[in-house]
Amino acid sequence: MPEKTEKIWFDGRLVDWDHAKVHVLVHGLHYGSGVFEGIRCYKTRKGPAIFRLKAHLERFYNSAKVYFMKIPFTREELSNAIKELIKVNKLEECYIRPIAFRGLGKMGVDPTGNPVNVAVAVWPWGEYLGKGAREKGVRCTVSSWVRINNSMLPMTAKATGQYINSMLATMEAHLKGFDEAIMLDSRGFVSEGSGENLFMVKNNVIFTPAVESSILLGVTRNTVITLASDMGYRVIEKNISKDEIFSADELFFTGTAAEVTPIVEVDHRSIGNGKVGPVTKEIMDKFFNVIREANESYKGWFDFVK
Numbered sequence: 001m002p003e004k005t006e007k008i009w010f011d012g013r014l015v016d017w018d019h020a021k022v023h024v025l026v027h028g029l030h031y032g033s034g035v036f037e038g039i040r041c042y043k044t045r046k047g048p049a050i051f052r053l054k055a056h057l058e059r060f061y062n063s064a065k066v067y068f069m070k071i072p073f074t075r076e077e078l079s080n081a082i083k084e085l086i087k088v089n090k091l092e093e094c095y096i097r098p099i100a101f102r103g104l105g106k107m108g109v110d111p112t113g114n115p116v117n118v119a120v121a122v123w124p125w126g127e128y129l130g131k132g133a134r135e136k137g138v139r140c141t142v143s144s145w146v147r148i149n150n151s152m153l154p155m156t157a158k159a160t161g162q163y164i165n166s167m168l169a170t171m172e173a174h175l176k177g178f179d180e181a182i183m184l185d186s187r188g189f190v191s192e193g194s195g196e197n198l199f200m201v202k203n204n205v206i207f208t209p210a211v212e213s214s215i216l217l218g219v220t221r222n223t224v225i226t227l228a229s230d231m232g233y234r235v236i237e238k239n240i241s242k243d244e245i246f247s248a249d250e251l252f253f254t255g256t257a258a259e260v261t262p263i264v265e266v267d268h269r270s271i272g273n274g275k276v277g278p279v280t281k282e283i284m285d286k287f288f289n290v291i292r293e294a295n296e297s298y299k300g301w302f303d304f305v306k
């Protein structure tokens with residue numbers, strides 16, 4: 001269970017954590033017909049701020065649109081609800097989980113006509129890939145599960161049902177004793193982690209798989225591309241093969257939950273010297289520094305709670 005907080009926002013009302021419940025026959029539970037977001041609120045020098053809220057809400061509404069879901073609240077209403085929820089739960093730093101799902105109605109596969117329910121929960125959440133992951137890096141395996149691709153599902157949408165593919169990959173990795181899975185796309189190129197985008201450093205140039213590798217277009221990915229470019233690095237989106245990651249100088253994951261997490265081993269091969277690399281460290285430091293300072297140069301990225 002995530003760390004319990006006091007209230008959850010559910011269809012426009014603040015309800016007690018223990019009372020935020022749904023019927024067992026909601027469509028979303030049976031067919032994975034939901035869309036969601038993961039966002040973080042950080043304690044910055046200027047007060048608690050939601051990081052890249054607009055970009056996350058943009059993706060949330062676009063995910064819903066692809067699945068013909070009409071979210072019965074405006075972006076402004078949801079933005080305000082999120083801020084209100086953080087305040088009533090008296091949190092300065094937290095993870096934020098908005099979800100919209102097809103509710104109780106017809107039981108067939110086609111959800112047309114079923115209500116769309118919307119909820120937002122917030123809770124404190126530390127390092128997603130385990131305590132100390134940022135400092136010592138994580139160990140990964142290349143998954144035997146291929147990433148679902150753009151011809152099967154809209155990969156730029158963040159839909160609940162799409163995550164059973166990620167779930168199999170990450171469970172397999174854990175059962176094999178690794179921290180996380182790296183999934184290949186259906187062409188055999190590197191796609192992403194089960195819930196993170198992947199970056200590779202080679203000869204001081206930064207590479208990351210492009211949209212055709214069936215990745216989720218991560219907000220943190222975009223943040224890191226922007227920061228690294230501003231720091232003077234060349235950042236190239238390209239097809240990355242499995243052998244390229246084995247011989248990379250450095251690898252790291254990005255994601256709202258995972259933030260920036262170094263990868264130090266893939267399938268028993270050390271990446272670089274098996275320690276957190278200098279470019280990864282520099283980017284990680286810059287990422288957290290910009291956030292803690294609520295850096296003026298990136299002020300559009302911050303939505304202050306108060």
Ligand SMILES: Cc1ncc(COP(=O)(O)O)c(C=O)c1O
Nearest residue numbers: 195196197216218219220255256
């Ligand atoms: C499959 C997948 N890829 C990438 C990401 C990273 O996206 P973001 O940086 O927007 O959190 C996530 C997390 O949301 C994810 O679930």
